[in-house]
Amino acid sequence: MxxxxxxxxxxxxxxxxxxxxxxxxxxxxxxxxxxxxxxxxxxxxxxxxxxxxxxxxxxxxxxxxxxxxxxxxxxxxxxxxxxxxxxxxxxxxxxxLCTWQILMNAKKHFKKEKDVWKKLSIHLTYLFYTVDSEVEFDTAWKDMLCEYFPDDDFEDGDPWLQYLLGFRK
CATH class of the missing domain: 3.30.420.10 (Ribonuclease H-like superfamily/Ribonuclease H)
Known part of the structure; x- marks a missing residue:
């Protein structure tokens, strides 16, 4: 070893x-x-x-x-x-963070909202595997939050998602 x-x-x-x-x-x-x-x-x-x-x-x-x-x-x-x-x-x-663990934790976090989870998993997978730049990531992240939290300010989205974003910094 x-x-x-x-x-x-x-x-x-x-x-x-x-x-x-x-x-x-x-x-x-x-x-x-x-x-x-x-x-x-x-x-x-x-x-x-x-x-x-x-x-x-x-x-x-x-x-x-x-x-x-x-x-x-x-x-x-x-x-x-x-x-x-x-x-x-x-x-x-x-x-x-491991992408698989993020997706499993997202599934647990949003388990009561199955429609949200299905769409969110598509967005997260896109962010993990397709996005190539920080600017593109920030734009896609904001778009994702706006879709799931249309009445909230960007900064006030879901606390778990904000916690997750904090790992990037």
Missing amino acids: RADYKLFGDSISFDTTYRTNKVYRPLGMFVGFNHHRQTCIFGACLLYDETSAFFEWLFDAFHRCMDQKLSTTIFADQDAAIPKALRNEWPGVFHA
């Missing part, structure tokens, strides 16, 4: 498979890809809680195990505890 991380650990993903094992403990995994696009597992742990303090300990332990090498980018969930721990433990590492 250390050898793979030295070679391929520039961009990693930290994912927690939520409570799917028999003791209902989330399984956290640090993974990446090698030059053949094969998955490399750099580390794994069973989480006993999902607090910022625990994630700080985990990121510190992983960093020490990997000979103090830090990735340049980490893809992780938007759970508030993870970004806080990353800011404290790995301040220079860029925290990005």
Whole structure:
């Protein structure tokens, strides 16, 4: 794992498979890809809680195990505890959100409004995979908010969407 991380650990993903094992403990995994696009597992742990303090300990332990090498980018969930721990433990590492996790969280957030979710997923997918510039992204984001929140000011749209937009900055 250390050898793979030295070679391929520039961009990693930290994912927690939520409570799917028999003791209902989330399984956290640090993974990446090698030059053949094969998955490399750099580390794994069973989480006993999902607090910022625990994630700080985990990121510190992983960093020490990997000979103090830090990735340049980490893809992780938007759970508030993870970004806080990353800011404290790995301040220079860029925290990005996984598109699949964004779509799943959007589905949960808008589960009562199925029509909104269907249209929103199309807009978000467009933003993720088609938009090429920051200006184009800002325009498409405003258009999306205007469609779903026509009576609100751009800044007053859905709090979850505003929180999501905050990760971009």
